[in-house]
Amino acid sequence: MLDRRILPALSIAIAGLAAVIAWRLSQTIAWVRPFELVVTIALGLAIIATVIATIRRSATWSIAIAALLLLANTGFLLADLAGVEMLAMPGPDPKVAIAVASGTLLGVGALWLRRQWAAWLCLALGAAGIGTGGLNAIQTATVVAGARDSAMQWYLDLCRYEWALVVIAIGGALIVLNVVAARHAFVAPAAWTARTGFVRALRLSMIASFVAVPMLLVYAWMQPIAIETRTTALVLAAVLTLGAILAARGKLAGALVLVVAGLGLLAQTVATYQLATSREVAAYYVVFWTPAAILAIVSGALLAQPVVRFLRAR
Numbered sequence: 001m002l003d004r005r006i007l008p009a010l011s012i013a014i015a016g017l018a019a020v021i022a023w024r025l026s027q028t029i030a031w032v033r034p035f036e037l038v039v040t041i042a043l044g045l046a047i048i049a050t051v052i053a054t055i056r057r058s059a060t061w062s063i064a065i066a067a068l069l070l071l072a073n074t075g076f077l078l079a080d081l082a083g084v085e086m087l088a089m090p091g092p093d094p095k096v097a098i099a100v101a102s103g104t105l106l107g108v109g110a111l112w113l114r115r116q117w118a119a120w121l122c123l124a125l126g127a128a129g130i131g132t133g134g135l136n137a138i139q140t141a142t143v144v145a146g147a148r149d150s151a152m153q154w155y156l157d158l159c160r161y162e163w164a165l166v167v168i169a170i171g172g173a174l175i176v177l178n179v180v181a182a183r184h185a186f187v188a189p190a191a192w193t194a195r196t197g198f199v200r201a202l203r204l205s206m207i208a209s210f211v212a213v214p215m216l217l218v219y220a221w222m223q224p225i226a227i228e229t230r231t232t233a234l235v236l237a238a239v240l241t242l243g244a245i246l247a248a249r250g251k252l253a254g255a256l257v258l259v260v261a262g263l264g265l266l267a268q269t270v271a272t273y274q275l276a277t278s279r280e281v282a283a284y285y286v287v288f289w290t291p292a293a294i295l296a297i298v299s300g301a302l303l304a305q306p307v308v309r310f311l312r313a314r
Contacts, residue, residue: 003054003057008054010177011051014050014170015048021166031156031160031163033160046171053065057181059185063178063182066126066182067111067112070107070175103121106121117249118186121210122179124208126172128214128215129169129171129175133165135284140162140165198299198303202255205292206248210244211292212265213244215285215288216234216268217233219233219272226272226282229272232264236264239260243256255300266297269293
């Protein structure tokens with residue numbers, strides 16, 4: 001059902017959404033430069049290819065599309081590091097860019113080798129794109145709508161900024177969709193073949209951790225709105241990464257590390273929100289951190305169930 005109907009329907013829905021957004025942004029085309037036009041066409045081709053891949057149920061096509069989109073994002077990050085301004089938006093801190101680009105390249109390489117952990121990492125990267133691009137695009141759309149009578153150049157730059165956010169969000173959605181479509185092609189360790197609630201929860205916990213890590217780095221290195229929680233954000237990013245790596249290799253220690261990190265991330269989230277100089281910005285990070293914290297705690301509760309049953313039986 002998922003492969004035959006739902007995924008093709010979702011890919012067609014993304015195509016329709018992209019067409020509506022393109023029509024809206026094309027009401028004023030003075031902001032469109034050759035770069036925006038080329039990227040828009042390339043994204044349109046990726047959407048069409050995704051529709052075909054999901055209808056044909058071709059894992060090879062889906063993996064190739066996801067890999068190309070991830071490589072394109074890495075190219076933008078590296079270009080920004082080199083001082084080449086391509087997207088109409090400020091680039092990330094160089095340390096964040098290097099960390100994300102390194103993780104992406106590692107994930108794409110392992111994706112071609114069809115490693116299961118690479119699929120989870122790429123799913124997380126796509127989900128992060130949906131979240132960062134989508135949330136900011138929604139906020140920016142309101143500003144764009146109210147700025148039509150403003151200074152022309154400022155308005156055109158704002159349109160380019162919204163376009164860049166939409167590209168990131170749709171690109172992230174395509175990555176997620178294609179990785180899900182190719183899910184049967186990936187090789188998983190024996191520990192991940194069990195169909196238990198704990199394994200399912202731990203899998204989701206790892207993906208959520210991969211989403212949370214770059215946002216912890218962005219927060220610590222670019223936007224520490226509660227300076228007291230800056231160092232703990234870096235520590236948690238390192239611990240979550242370690243836990244996810246160990247868990248992906250089928251190690252029980254990885255699950256335990258993720259549970260501990262999840263408790264710490266929950267405390268980080270609450271403290272950041274309470275101490276933040278801007279609750280609105282804090283809420284943005286809560287969206288990315290809370291799922292990892294909750295899923296890690298759920299995994300811990302499921303992991304503890306056999307121990308609890310054993311103690312009660314004594």
